[in-house]
Amino acid sequence: MKKQEKSLTMTVLMTPDMANFSGNVHGGSLLKLLDQVAYACAAKYCKNYVVTAALDQVFFKQQVHVGELVTFFAHVNHVGRSSMEIGVKVVAEDLRTDIKRHTTSCYFTMVAIDEQGKSIEVPRLQLETEAEKKHYAEAEVRKKFRQESLEKNRALSVELSEDEL
Numbered sequence: 001m002k003k004q005e006k007s008l009t010m011t012v013l014m015t016p017d018m019a020n021f022s023g024n025v026h027g028g029s030l031l032k033l034l035d036q037v038a039y040a041c042a043a044k045y046c047k048n049y050v051v052t053a054a055l056d057q058v059f060f061k062q063q064v065h066v067g068e069l070v071t072f073f074a075h076v077n078h079v080g081r082s083s084m085e086i087g088v089k090v091v092a093e094d095l096r097t098d099i100k101r102h103t104t105s106c107y108f109t110m111v112a113i114d115e116q117g118k119s120i121e122v123p124r125l126q127l128e129t130e131a132e133k134k135h136y137a138e139a140e141v142r143k144k145f146r147q148e149s150l151e152k153n154r155a156l157s158v159e160l161s162e163d164e165l
Contacts, residue, residue, distance in 0.1 A: 004126055006076040008041040014068050014092075025064040030090070030104060033072065034058075038086040038108035041074035045084060046112045046122040053083060054109040054146060062103045068092045070103075078139030082119035083111045085139045107142060 010033075018029040035052055042050040064070060071091045078085040090104035112122045127133045 004076075004123065005044045006041075006125070006132075008037065008044060008074045009071060010037050010040070010074075011069060011071045014064055014066050014070055016066055019066050023066065025066060025068075025070075027060060030060075030064060030070075031055075031058070033070075034088050034090070034104070034106060035108070037072040037074045037088055038110055041076060041086050041088075042084045042108075042110035042112070045076045048112045048114075048120065048122070050084070050110040050112050052108060053111045056107045056109075056142065056146060058104070058106040060104050062092070062101050064090075064092045064103050065094070067095070069095055075135065076125060077107070077135040078143065079122055079125040080143075081121055082113075083109055084122060085109055085143065087135065087139075107139075109146065 012033060014025045018025045020026040035055075038052065039050060069092070071093070073089045073091070075087050076084050077087045086108045088104075088106055088108065089102065091100050092103045093100045112120050114120050125132075125136065127136055
């Protein structure tokens with residue numbers, strides 16, 4: 001059986017155009033890069049076009065500074081019929097001091113779709129290491145929480161008439 005491509009690493013230099021008013025990297029700039037990395041990891045895994053269905057547990061642990069080299073480590077943690085959970089860890093490196101800091105972590109749910117926008121089945125995930133088995137079990141818990149949260153959110157949803165818009 002062909003070895004699955006479950007991980008992806010991307011490194012980007014943080015430039016002044018990514019800065020917020022305080023001179024640090026804007027969270028939105030990081031979110032865009034996180035989404036791109038999750039997309040690339042999921043698409044590479046399933047060999048298909050994917051879309052972002054959910055983003056959970058974005059933890060900005062520390063600021064990222066302009067001039068730092070930022071590495072995004074993405075990994076497929078869990079696979080359903082058409083969905084994949086991609087975990088992303090972000091490490092910023094000060095090039096002058098070689099100090100590396102874990103700055104951000106999050107989980108994306110990506111869904112494989114066909115040309116008509118319909119979800120399609122993805123390959124089953126082959127769990128080869130103890131770490132992968134642990135990530136898979138943790139992802140199952142997060143999936144359950146996501147489903148419960150979605151159900152609660154739907155119950156709270158109020159339909160607005162055109163007059164109220």
